[in-house]
Amino acid sequence: MIVALLNQKGGVGKTTLALNLAGVWASQGKRVTLIDADPQGSALDWSQQRSREGLARAFGVVGLARDTLHREAPELARDADMIVIDGPPRVASLMRSALLAADLVLIPVQPSPLDGWASAEMLALIGEARIYRPELVARFVLNRCGARTVLARETAATLADHDPPVLAATIGQRVAFAAAAQSGQLVSELNDGTPAAREIAALADAIKCLSIGRAAR
Template sequence: MILGFLNQKGGVGKTTLATHVAGELARTGARVLLIDADPQASALDWSERRVGEGRPRLFDVVGLAKETLHDQVPSLSRGYDHVVIDGPPRVTALARSAMLASDLVLIPVQPSPYDVWASQQVVTLVTEARVFRPELRAAFLVNRRIVNTVIGRDVGDALAGLGMPALPVSVSQRVAFAESVAIGRLVRESHPDSAAAKEIEAVASEIMNGCGR
């Protein structure tokens, strides 16, 4: 499976989700490759920080912020069970290439009206990509949800109006994510019994159960 995390809006937590989901998939014994397709190379930075901390490699990470990504992924994916793409911000030729390379696109969206409105551009991009890839699946993933707030509860209704499904699970705003990322770790390692770790596990489970249309 090739999984792409894409959103035209920056700062929605794509890299945190991509690295954590890649780690969760690898935890099952699968061979996982993470492709950093964001010119900012945050996933590569996280990987280097991990090496600097002397942590074992959980999955391979390569940088490939090129518009020919969809042509190169088939050869790169050989020998791997899953490929996770940390896509670029903004709707660009690179984002289109990352989408065409994916079997499933997850669109991280924060529970904010601005984020919901901005997601329409990615929905349009998915629609265009399905002309060439009718089997492409896509779904929203609510990230950084503030627990026990009205907007945290209502974001699902707002996304429903965009005509694309949202995962029935979400990821909350938790300090554990920031703490683990800062030292090149995953919450599964630094906070193994935390609610954050359980949320990532639930997201990975939904992915493997064939979410999205």
Template sequence: MIVALLNQKGGVGKTTRATHIAGELALRGQRVMLLDADPQGSALDWTQRRSQQRLPRLFGAVGLACETLHQEVPDLARRCDHLVIDGPPRIAALARSALLAAERVLIPVQPSPYDLWASAEMVALVREAQVFRPALQAAVVINRRVVRTVIGREAHKALADQPLPALRPEVCQRIVFADSVAAGRVAREVAPGSAAAREIGVLVDELLRGQP
């Protein structure tokens, strides 16, 4: 599976989701590669933090923030079971290259009107890519949902008019995620029985069920 996490809006939690998806797959015994396509390099920073903590490597990671990354991905994908791409915000050319490389695209969206409106640009890029690659699968995933709020409860309803489907699993705003990023770990390592760890597990289950 080659899955890309993309959104033209920054601050939606792409990198946290990308590292957690890659980590969950790795903890299930899969060979995983994380491709950091964001010039900011936050995913690589996470792997460096893990190394500084003298933790064993969960998965391979490479930085490739260039407009030709789709030409490099096939060779990288042959070396692993799953390749996870952490895409950049606000750089359409890099996003297009990631779309050419991916089999599945997840668009993390926070449940707020502003984020839903901002996702329209990414949806347009996906639709453009699907003209050339009809097999490309894409879906919105609700991310950083604040529990016990009206807007959180109605997030799926708000997405009903979007042209792309929304995955049923949601990931909430939880302290465990912030703690895990600071420690260079994933939620299942920091708090194995936590709601955060369960949410990532359910999300990965959903991804694997829809694997091409």
């Protein structure tokens, strides 16, 4: 299965979610490749930091920040159980290519009206991609949120009326994500009992419940 984390708005946590989801699937024995399709190259930077720290490779990370992604990602998928695409912000040609490559699109949003408004262009691109890929599945993911805050509840309620819907699993504002990234680690490697690690595991479970492609096997 090819999972793409995409949003036209930057700074919503796409790379953090992409890396940690890839880590969960790799820990389950799946063959995982993460495609860094963001010209900024944050996932590649993380992989290089991991190597400098002398840590074993958790999964493959390759840079493919080009609009031929929809042709190259399926080729990589032949030798992997899961492909995770860390998508670019604000680069429409790359975004379109990632959408055509994906089986599932996750749209990370933070509990803010600004994130909701910024998602309109993303939804238009998904609608465009579905002309060619009607089977494309998409879900919002609430990220960096306090589940008990009014704003988080209001954002979740607003997204509940949308197509695509929002996944029930949410990710909180956790310092563990930044702490892990600084040393090229995943939150599960710091301590798999932390709230951050549990939330990522729950997100992976929610994705599995969607029963898309090879993820359902």
